[in-house]
Amino acid sequence: KKWYHEFYDTSRPRDLHWFSHVTEDHLGNIYVCGFNSKAAVTGNRLIVKLNKEGTVLWFKEIASPGFANRFMYVQERPDHNMILIGSLFDLQLRSDSVLISIMDPLGNVLSEFTVPKNYYTAAYWRCRPTIDGNIICAGGLQRNEDPNGNDFRNGFAHKLNMDGKILWEQEYSAVDSLVELFFNLGLSRDGGFYFGGISWLPEIYESRNWLVRVDSNGCLIPGCNPVGITEKESYPEHYVLAPNPAQEDLYVYSNEYHYKASEISIFNEWGTQVYSSRIETAYKQKINLSQFSAGIYYYVIHRANQKLQSGRFVKI
Structure with missing residues (x-):
């Protein structure tokens, strides 16, 4: 009609x-x-x-x-x-x-x-x-x-x-x-x-x-560095993820001390968890991104049932 x-x-x-x-x-x-x-x-x-x-x-x-x-x-x-x-x-x-x-x-x-x-x-x-x-x-x-x-x-x-x-x-x-x-x-x-x-x-x-x-990250073709996160982290003094964007390795810097380790979980754009690992406090941890395809990823850092920080990073 x-x-x-x-x-x-x-x-x-x-x-x-x-x-x-x-x-x-x-x-x-x-x-x-x-x-x-x-x-x-x-x-x-x-x-x-x-x-x-x-x-x-x-x-x-x-x-x-x-x-x-x-x-x-x-x-x-x-x-x-x-x-x-x-x-x-x-x-x-x-x-x-x-x-x-x-x-x-x-x-x-x-x-x-x-x-x-x-x-x-x-x-x-x-x-x-x-x-x-x-x-x-x-x-x-x-x-x-x-x-x-x-x-x-x-x-x-x-x-x-x-x-x-x-x-x-x-x-x-x-x-x-x-x-x-x-x-x-x-x-x-x-x-x-x-x-x-x-x-x-x-x-x-x-x-x-x-x-x-x-391209899909907004980069001029051929190639450029995407601008990853434009919003501030909730608790930047506790955890820092760098470099962002990252190509080969992503480092998690922990600036707090706690007797219990925390954990980082990483999800792709469709909400599927693609990575999980413990984070020792007052420590730098390397995450190898060779198995990650280029794109936007979300992370959540938590201890037991307490969410400590969340954010995003870009893999190029």
């Missing part, structure tokens, strides 16, 4: 609605997300749920006072809640932050947070699901605010899990460019990614098309 739905009946006069992404859930219901760039002169996030016949089940517009905000990606999670990805634009600081929202099927917000960052402004322009059940997003970021107000954004990409946590971050910059942005992305057959956008050349006042191919 084909149908057409225009949202004039759910919009106020002079509102400017923009839908950025649409997806289906496991029941065939449809979720559409975007923003209203006219409301309150700032912009509000939009999320709509329709059934498979095209009937609107609910329509939500979410405002964040002091911010212009938008949703640009929505996807169903394994628990049948929805992850929505967008941005918050601070009207005073004039900078963007990546926004993650988790909603239930009724549109109730279960959790919401901005992605931890060490940069002045960052926003995604496109996201897509990956073959391993995560999400890849690309856009533009600027590390520091320019005193003269110049736009010095570079292209960048994040791989996120379904909780919105960063698995890896990569930044990309062409030569002699001022502004570089990714507006689109695609998946390659070998598990890597293509990022497409513009590279602005101020010397000749023109823009160039820009296409970057990377």
Whole structure:
């Protein structure tokens, strides 16, 4: 059955609605997300749920006072809640932050947070699901605010899990460019990614098309060092894993003393345990990675039933 739905009946006069992404859930219901760039002169996030016949089940517009905000990606999670990805634009600081929202099927917000960052402004322009059940997003970021107000954004990409946590971050910059942005992305057959956008050349006042191919860790092909973990460890003074990324050997440094040894368990991206070993306190332990394939791994350090630390590392 084909149908057409225009949202004039759910919009106020002079509102400017923009839908950025649409997806289906496991029941065939449809979720559409975007923003209203006219409301309150700032912009509000939009999320709509329709059934498979095209009937609107609910329509939500979410405002964040002091911010212009938008949703640009929505996807169903394994628990049948929805992850929505967008941005918050601070009207005073004039900078963007990546926004993650988790909603239930009724549109109730279960959790919401901005992605931890060490940069002045960052926003995604496109996201897509990956073959391993995560999400890849690309856009533009600027590390520091320019005193003269110049736009010095570079292209960048994040791989996120379904909780919105960063698995890896990569930044990309062409030569002699001022502004570089990714507006689109695609998946390659070998598990890597293509990022497409513009590279602005101020010397000749023109823009160039820009296409970057990377591998599954976000590395430029051929080869580069992936940026592994962008989030701080819970207890960095107790255990340190280095180097990260690692190629041949990974060392676990223990800076505590306890009469009982701890244990490290390592899991791959699909949650399968691939390694387990005791860690003696006040000691350096080597883990040989020759049997590990390249990718992201998660570790948990525990003693008896007490979790001491968890995190991620990259094998290259």
